[in-house]
Amino acid sequence: MKVGLGLPISDPASLLTWARRADTGPFTTMGLLDRIVYDNPEPLITLAAIAAATTRIRVQTEVLLAPLREPVLLAKRCATLDRISGGRLTLGIGIGMRPEDYLAVGADYSTRGRRVDLVAPVLRRIWSGQPHNDRVGPIGPAPTRATGPELLFGGFAPAALRRVARWGDGYLSAAPVEHTGPLFRTVEKEWVTAGRMGSPRLVGQLNVAVGPDNVVQDAKQAIGSYYASLAGTYDIRMATTAGQIRDTLTEFADLGADEVMLYCWAHDPDQVDRLADLLT
Template sequence: MNVGIGLPIADPAALLTWARCADAGPFSTLGLLDRLVYDNPEPLVALAVLAGATTRIRLQTEVLLAPLRDAALLAKQSATLDRMTGGRLVLGLGIGGRGDDHQVSGVDMRTRGRRLDAQMAVMRRLWSGEPYGDGVGPIGPAPARPGGPEVLFGGFKPAAIARVGRWGDGFLAAAPPSWAGGLFDTARASWKRYGREGKPRLVAQVNVALGPDRVVDDARTAMAAYYAFTGMADRMVAGMLTTPAGIRTAIAGFADLGADEVMLYCYGRDPGQVERLTDVV
């Protein structure tokens, strides 16, 4: 079972410390959230900086809101980062649920799913070295990984998870073990429906905070602010794991469901959590 760390977004300058500590430890991946109308770092820019401060750990968008971006430019940006990191990029993609994010980017929320499907068709073509079309040639550079960086799709509805089999390499489940099992089964069914060989990569996410009360309180405050738009922030914060035993139990639960990796997502800013989580895993 691989274990990664989801990075806090409240203090971008501190992320270099987080990344270096995680790269020196047992962790497999660094994850970073995406929002537009929020005080968070842009994930592709931030991960590019963190790539230069690390040597082995993977860099994952969790999830990048693809419909807010131009497909050709996103294909070029992600291929560049994948190439320059030796294939360490994992492109987690989703459609997003905030109206303000879509408003400022000029994207109609009602068509964001169809837009993502169209974007994937373009990006897969460009990553394979094919021309853009309509007399326009290829857009490089070629990614390190043939066919493009690994793509995971996040979501909860069947239409979202269906993209795993059609366009993706795996599924990202931001859900507890009690709920993730059904989502994993849906992702596996999508994979079979599209005649894919092997099996999809399954990645779980769980929110954690380890440390003294100030660290846990900081994490809860940050998470509540981030999810305030859902109207369910209190319930989501209540699910945050704050003990080593709770985190180990969750990891074991995801392993039993067949997850390939668990992302321990941190909202608290204290980088000392990396060392504490190292002791847990």
């Protein structure tokens, strides 16, 4: 099972340091979350900078709020980042749970699920090199692979899990490990029902903080602030010891996860080395 690293958002200027350290370690992917009404860096711009500062590690949105982006421009931006990075982009998309992100850009929160169902086929059509419509020709650049960047869907609702089988390459679960098993199995069932060949890529996520007490407290404050508006509706957990992290990784492996993202919330880049040591 592969292990990736979710990047903190509190200090954008430090992220290239995180990226360079992670690129020399055991991690396979670096992920970055997406919000509009929050003090976080825009993910596609940031991941482009990270891709330029690294040579092998993948870059991933975890997850991009696709209904807030115009689909054609999103397809072009992602294909560009994919080409520049040498095919290292994984586009994780979802719909989000906070109405203020939609209010900020004048988008309808209530129709966000239907809107992402419209975005996905546009991405696939443009990436495949087909004409955009009967009046507009193909839109480049061509991504590294013919089907486009790897496309993961996040979410918990039945509609989100069906989207994986219809348009995606796999599924990204931000749920605790004990809730992720049923989600993985549902995604696999939908995949078979849709007649897809092979199997979906399954990715889990674990919030972590390793280091001195001040690092752990920094992480707890950051994650508490980020999820404050969802208090009572979202199960927020964080592993802070080597034993907790190793045990949870084993549980994800037993569920058949292909990769687990260790999402860091404290801004201390020394966590990269501590986590790398934990994995060896």
